[in-house]
Every structure is written in structure tokens, then in C-alpha cells.
Amino acid sequence: MIPKNALLAGLVLGLAVSHLASAHPEGDQKPAAAPTPSLKDGALTGQGDWIYQTVLNWGRIPGQEHIGSTHGGVAVDKNGHIYVSTDGPNGVIVYEPDGTFIRSWGEPSRRFHSLAMREEAGKEYLYAAGGSRICKLDLDGKVVLQINNKPGSDDLGWTNATAVDAAPDGTIFVADGYGTNLIYKYAPDGRFLGKFGARGKGPGEFNTCHGLTVDVRNPESPLLVVCDRENLRIQLIDFNGKSIDIPIEGLRRPCATSIRGDLILVAELAGRAVLLDKNYKILSILGDNPVESQRASFGVPPQDWKEGVFTAPHGCSIDDKGDLYIQDWNKWGRITKLVKSAAAK
Secondary structure, eight states: OOOHHHHHHHHHHHHHHHHHHHHSOOTTSOOOOOOOOBOTTOOEEEETTEEEEEOBTTTOOTTOSOOOOBOSOEEEOTTOOEEEOOSSTTOSEEEOTTSOEEEEOOGGGTTOOEEEEEEETTEEEEEEEEBTEEEEEOTTSOEEEEEEOOTTSSSSOOSSBOEEEEOTTOOEEEEOTTTTOOEEEEOTTSOEEEEEOOBSSSTTOBSOEEEEEEEOSSTTSOEEEEEEGGGTEEEEEOTTSOEEEEEEEOOSOEEEEEEETTEEEEEETTTEEEEEOTTSOEEEEESOOSOGGGTTOTTOOGGGOBTTBOSOEEEEEEOTTSOEEEEEOBSSOEEEEEEEOTTOO
């Protein structure tokens, strides 16, 4: 006869093994597929001729519930691939236009605060600002040029870069938006060429020069489009640091811009994005969040997200079809694709 204690122990052990087997299925099972992106039931946002529809489930990664904290940028290459920077283990993520995950660059590419795509001698490169480093990368994620800061020096004195972009000749401009509020200028090989700007409210001065985009739509007079975030405005600066214009004020903490033809998309941290015409007049207000407590909030959980409503737009891009990509500053990671709606007038 088997003692009662032994029977009880065997029963408990058997139940435990059974529970473990059900809780931890065999490793050869495939992870759950990402939900299929779809326009069906996507929310509308915008006005007049510029109404857009959200693409549901765009940018999900198979087997991952969330893409990882987003505090970065978005860029698009000439093949239509979309690059999204994250602070999580995925680092930079690359997607097909339909939202299919292609690859991620992983740990070395974490914490890029801004992204800018530029073509040089027929080859595209991604410029990325990441706090204490500026990187120029090929589209396989290989770093071909890196500039590291050195606080206290004249040429590398920036402390926490928020944006970088490059002119067609390869000249590099760095915005030290979380530090000195200066813009630093480098030759294509990383050699220091100068710096300009100051902290303040006047022309050519900044209160968090957060975003920076090179605008070459007029090749005779190329400009830097600077998101002067806490002054709630955009400034146009020439390549030598001269203030040319302040074409729009009263924005909601502009973080980044994307330019495509006559259109300018602006990501505004305080819960919305705006689409501007070539004269910086507002064509459409996108995703305006009516819940003020959610605006510019990093911690809005996924269950509180609303389709077509933003919480803290931080990075943005327009592709060659005119589709819009907007990244919220968010703990779990959020990227939204908007396509022009048939509801537009």
C-alpha cells in the first residue's frame, strides 16, 4: 500500500507539471502573427481637402505586443521603406509601406532622437541624432560616420543633440535642443565648420531648437527649418546662421517637420499635428486631442489610445504618395499611418 502522503505528493507534482506544460508551450510553436493593417473602420481626421484616414494595426511586429518606447523620428527611403527609431531593444525598425515588418537594427541603434534620409552621389543614408552622438548610417544600419560630443569644447560642445540633417553637398547641421540651444555645422567628413544661435526669444534665438530639416526646394536659397519648440514657432535660418523669417507662431510645441513638395507636416508635442502649405499656412489640423491631460504625456497606455487622435507627436514623415507617418512620444511605442481619404472635398 502506498502511504497517503506519497499519493498526495504525487498528485501535487503531477498537477504542477501539467500546469507548466500548458503555461509554457513547446518552443517550436510560432509566435502570434501581427494583426493585419486595414483601412476598414479607420478613423478620419483633418478638414476640407486634407482629410485623412488611419490605417489600423499599422507597424505591428509579429510576436511582440509593443514595438518599444518611442522618443524619436521617422524617415522614408526612395523605395518607400519606413524607418522608425525606438528606445527599446528593436532600435531602428524598418517597414514596408503596407506596415509589414522587414527588420530591426537592434541594440546599437537604440535611442536615436531624430532621423533624416538623404541621398548623396546616388546612395541613400540615414542621419540620426542620439544625445551624445551623431551618426550617418547606410540602409543596412552600418555606421559610416560618427561624431561624438565633447562638452566644453568649441567644436564638439553640444551636450544633448535633438536633431541632425544634411545639405545636398553633405554639410551636416546638428541642433543641440536639449543643451546649448546652438546649431553646429560640420563638413561631410565631420570637420567642425562653425556654430550659431543662442538661447532666447529673438530672431535666430531658440528655446529648445528641437527639430531641424534642410529645405532645398529653392536651390538658390536653401534653408534650415527649425522647430523652436518652447517658443511655439518655426524659424527659417540660412546655412550661415542668419535668421530669414519666422513664418508661423502659436504652434503647440513643434517637435519635427517633414517636407514633400509644397507640403510641410509638423509634429506638435501637445497632442496634434498640422499640415502646412508652402507659405506655412495651416491646411489641416490632424489628430487634435481633446483630453488635455493626455497631451505631451509619455505614459498614455494603449487601452486609452483613440484612433485618429494623437497624444504627443514627436517625429513625422511624408512619403512620395503623400501618406503621413506620425510617431507619438510614448512609453509603449506608437506609430500612426494616415492616408488621404475619399471624404476629402
